[in-house]
Amino acid sequence: MDVRVSDLGTPGTSPAFSAPDAVRRVGLVVLETDLTMERDVARLLHGSGLAVHANRIAFSNPVSAESLAALETSLSAATAALIPGTPFDVIHFGCTSASAVIGDDGVSAAVRTAKPGARATNPIIxxxxxxxxxxxxxxxxxxxxxxxxxxxxxxxxxxxxxxxxxxxxxxxxxxxxxxxxxxxxxxxxxxxxxxxxxxxxxxxxxxxxxxxxxxxxxxxxxxxxxxSNQAAAWLALRLCGIDHDVPGGGRLFSRPLAPGDRKGTA
The missing domain is CATH 3.40.50.1860 (Rossmann fold)
Incomplete structure (x- = not known):
């Protein structure tokens, strides 16, 4: 059987390929035991044009100050594993209680070490x-x-x-x-x-x-x-410049960011 090879040119220079940043991307770093976040965010962002990608971070129950604080040591690696080499607009660390225990600065530093061009957010932010x-x-x-x-x-x-x-x-x-x-x-x-x-x-x-x-x-x-999940989806939309409402999302989705609010800015 003859195989026809179609020459599309070189990725990055040929018009046959879209630019790496042509799709706006939101990354989620989710606890490996979380059953809910990906489903919620995917539903709320459906039809927005944003691509949502998730990676899991190792976590051991029970939920305690010690188990939550331990997440900080592996957060950068879990973030880096989100499609290496692909630009992201927003990276969201998906754990409210760990964000409170570790602190916004610790979470953001870990995320930006791995994805310096992305806006780093968490449920508290x-x-x-x-x-x-x-x-x-x-x-x-x-x-x-x-x-x-x-x-x-x-x-x-x-x-x-x-x-x-x-x-x-x-x-x-x-x-x-x-x-x-x-x-x-x-x-x-x-x-x-x-x-x-x-x-x-x-x-x-x-x-x-x-x-x-x-x-x-x-x-x-x-x-x-x-x-926590509703706010994560809403903020991802707003940081990506998308202001539309989400039916069934609650009153929040009718609101823009507060004037001067630059939450998650890289």
């Missing part, structure tokens, strides 16, 4: 940008963590200037169990966790399947609801 876009001052927080992990998350938001109206936790130690909390239970818990005087509710943790029920919770509590 994304949620803060989302809450500022919504004009939130007084905040209720719902987390799945044990109290020893829930408190540092709340303390991080307090340090960012929010008045914490209330903190609720479920005391779950395994993030795979966090992902299995039923939607009806999640809605009930979210309503109970929202202080009537709060400007918004933040539901922490990329493992919790909260993004898909945000509109239902907002209808019950009559205030904006921000989740």
């Amino acid at each position: 994304a949620a803060d940008a989302a809450l500022k876009a919504l004009g939130v001052r007084r905040l209720s927080i719902l987390t799945p963590y044990v109290p020893e992990i829930a408190r540092p998350v709340a303390d991080r938001f307090a340090a960012l200037g929010y008045d914490i109206a209330g903190l609720t936790c479920w005391a779950i130690e395994d993030d795979r169990d966090m992902a299995r909390v039923r939607p009806d239970v999640l809605i009930r818990e979210a309503v109970a966790a929202t202080d009537p005087k709060a400007d918004a509710l933040f539901i922490s943790c990329t493992a919790v399947s909260a993004a898909e029920v945000v509109p239902l919770i907002e209808a019950e509590v009559d205030c904006p609801v921000v989740t």
Whole structure:
């Protein structure tokens, strides 16, 4: 059998090939035990034109200050393994509690060591940008963590200037169990966790399947609801210059970045 070889030219110079940066790319570094984040972000970014790629980072349950802090040592390597040599617009480290324990500077430094041209974000950065876009001052927080992990998350938001109206936790130690909390239970818990005087509710943790029920919770509590994965997707869109709304994404997606907010800027 004769084989016809078609000459497309040399990649990088031939018009047959698109430029390496022709597609805007968002990278996720996700805990190897997380059952939820990729699904949520893919759903919320569907149709946006952004390509989403994920890599897993080794993690051992239970969720504790020690297991979360240990992620910092392997974060650069996990980030570097996201399609080596391919430019990314945004790299998002997908763990809210680890971001609180390690700190924004530590997370961003690890990400930018591996991908210096990308904007480095994490759920704390994304949620803060989302809450500022919504004009939130007084905040209720719902987390799945044990109290020893829930408190540092709340303390991080307090340090960012929010008045914490209330903190609720479920005391779950395994993030795979966090992902299995039923939607009806999640809605009930979210309503109970929202202080009537709060400007918004933040539901922490990329493992919790909260993004898909945000509109239902907002209808019950009559205030904006921000989740870790929802905020990650929203901020990725805004940092890539995409301002469109996402049906079913909640009130947040109708908002642009707050004036002067440059969250995640490389």
